[in-house]
Amino acid sequence: MIDLEHNNIRKIKTKQVSNVKAEQLLLNYNDLQVVEEAAFAGSEIANLSFKGNYRLKYLHRRAFHGLQSLRFIDLSSTAITFLPTEGLREIDTLKLQNTKSLKVFPSVFNYQFLKEAWLTYPYHCCAFKFPWTHNRGEYEKHSRFIEQLHEACDSRNSTIGHVFKPYDDPSLEALFHFMPLNASLAINDEDNEIWGDRNEVFHNTTSASFPVTTALCGEIYRNYHEVKCHPAPDAFNPCEDLMGNWGLRIPVWIVALSACAGNLFVVLVIATSRFRLTVSKFLMCNLAAADLCIGLHLLLIAAVDACSIGAYFNYAIDWQEGVTLSFYEEFEILKSAVLFLTSPIFNHGSSSKN
Template identity: 25%
Template sequence: MLQNNRLGGIPAEALWELPGLQSLRLDANLISLVPDRSFEGLTSLRHLWLDDNALTEIPVRALSHLRALQAVTLALNRIGRVPDYAFWNLSSLVVLHLHNNRIRHLGAHSFEGLQNLETLDLNCNQLHEFPLAIQTLGRLQELGFHNNNIRAIPEKAFLGNPLLQTIHFYDNPIQFVGRSLNGATDIQEFPDLRGTTSLESLTLTRAGLQRLPPGMCQQLPRLRVLELSHNRIEGLPSLRGCQKLEEIGLQHNRIWEVRADTFRELTFLRSLDLSWNAIRSIHPEAFSTLRSLVKLDLTGNQLSVLPLAGLGGLVHLKLRGNRALSQAFPKDSFPRLRTLEVPYAYQCCAYSGCPGFFTASGLRGPQHPPPDAQDPPRRTLADRAESRYDLDPEELQLEMEEPRPQPAVQCSPAPGPFKPCEHLFESWGVRLAVWAVVLLALLCNVLVLLSLSVAGPGPLPPAKFVVGALAGANALTGLSCGLLASVDALTFGQFAEFGARWEGGPGHVAWLTFADGLLYCPVAFLSLASALGLLPVTPEAVKAVLLLVLPLPACLNPLLYLLFSPHSREDLRRLRPCWGGPREPSSCDSTQALVAFPDVELTAEASETHGLPSGALVPRQQPGGLKLEGGHVAEPEGTRFGQQPPSRDGGRAQGTPEASPAGQGRASGGGFQSSGLASGV
């Protein structure tokens, strides 16, 4: 055990007296040179670690003395080439690690003599050509040469490796393969794997593959794991011949369709990852024969319908990102399900304990798995031991333990107050209050708009225009609330069945757009209070505020205007001719009267205090009324505020003093006359 020291070399004859040594660790040192006779006396050595040193070449002569050696690692050094016959005397060697070096060249006979080699690791080097030297390794089972600069895979590259089970050659800039496979000059189809009938695991990612050959499974009949993610594959051939496949990874490709024969008769397939493709359609029978499938990932596709045939044994199902997929997934369709990810929260209602949600049979009732789901097929321990691909603990428990009560399904996104399962309005109090707000808002605002519409010909005065605009906006708010109330009534008790269509439809978008512009103080207060932790605000409280407090101005504004504004009563009297009643003359213009009489008096007092010029009060046609004349507020002739007007026969009212000269004429100044106002106070 000499690892993690600062050894700069191995002194000759230092280890000669250890003929029984079987394991020697010299890794993590600074060894740059291994003398030829360093291992001459180690006749029983089986495992040798020389990784993480400063070697620049293979110690060929030193290794030739280790005929019993079974595993050697020369990784993490600075080796630049592997010469011919570098390991010629290591006939017992089983594992050879050469990864993370600087190897650019391999001789055609570099691995000559390694009759029993099963694992060869050439990953993370600087190879520019495919290592043809592997053709002499007749017992090779695992080969790795990923993260190199290999651009071509020649014809019959693996013809001399009939026992090869695992190949890793991803992250290479592969541009073409041998014509014996597809007649192409670029990497559009699968590489030539003839002679690899024992291959069990194949990983080929980020290689730019566009197609898979139709006869791929004839070359790989024992394949169990196929990882082809992050390529450009658009279409899938039939994988019917790969009947031992257990795991398929095709995520991050360009697949747009899954045909009926693509995965037919893959009875051992347990995991299928088709996420982040462009799949628009899946044949109804595409999964019907996948009896062992427990994981299906279709995240980030463009599905509108998911066929359920053959998916009864699923444990994990992922469907996020399929915005057009709004179908319901009944609980009794997936009796063994543990994890479910769907596009909309409403699709989780069947798994969230909603007591009244519909099952697949259309009958309401408690959610229990069907009888046949309580006795799922289980594999024996011997079968489990043969599998090299472990499952989650939940799946292992599901397969090997006795049947037990089904745990709750973890479904996301979970329903909540803003994405309910049964009722859009979950409380009768909220429901009745919303209907009251809707009726008052529509009735009062329509009444205000009608009263303003018969005000007379010509454009509306600015004040009335503002009142009309507010009434129109409030009416639209009431109409929006009425739309929500109508949806609640039409989907009463079954909102989850329509929730996905409602959320993705134009009505919901319109409501969101309208509501975003009407987030008043209560909503802002509750949001800030919840964010700052000042008040424990629940989603139910926020929902009640949005449904009740937010649209309250829509009905309160016109109601207060109709009840407490004297001008509204005058405008309403104008509607009487339209309803068949006599029309009474108006004593004052309601637009001008928006500024009340006391305001005029206060204005006059202010002018007197600050020395403003006074103005005469000019009489109006009707007695006792004010009028605008020449830009001045006028008073009837011979009168002042607080005095009786003269009678029609020219006399004065009894008990009325003589009008002062200041009150009879018109001043030229254009201001209010202080004496006239003073006598009326």
């Protein structure tokens, strides 16, 4: 174990931690701000921890390029806004607790062997339950890759081996690390043959000028539902849409539009009336204005739901922590206070007339 905690390290430059072999490297609670490209190139580190580097904001997208044997990484309590995928594809444990700056989680298809994830937002765990909804582009790429694997496996039934070029479609290049989990490949440079775990031989007959990968038939699917993700979504942070279903969505729109139109009409009528503004009319106008605010708030929620149908958890973090919702929350508090103070006066005036 290499312990470099509390050492006031501010920057890790390219290849500054190279050719290091360690079971664990601790860089916790330093003053790290920058990790450059290929900072750990050539190293073999199983556990890597950056916990407590509160000013670590710039993490190069290829910061872990060339790092081998990594199985555990902890980026908790940092200020990163982007999580690299290169170099992290084979990790089985990921920790990103108390990292509120990271609002966008990468596609789960970038983590083939992940077993456990400790994240900041419950909505990020929805990515493991609904990978298609979370990132449809990556899902479609992965689906095309699976289709190519199936074609290769089908062709193998009639030939000794099937060698194909996945890079005919450049969009598949980033996904071609997905190989059968039960396959073990070894390349013999002397006779240019590829051996599988069932003593099957696949002869490489393709020109060396093209990238070539041999697919072994077997279990080629990864069930991301089995990944243990924390904190799990709950009733207050669901993966489902805001309204849940159309049986609720349609009445909400009707109520919101009716509240806005009706109360706006009352406010305009009283405000433009030629008659003297009495106390009762003023209180009635105040009540209508308060109800109008409720209608506008409900209309805003309905609009957000309409814009995020089927993928609310992808927008939930920005929505809940955004400026718009904060403004409306403060506005609602002010409206409720005014309504609470003026309602007794309105009720007292009505009782006096009776």
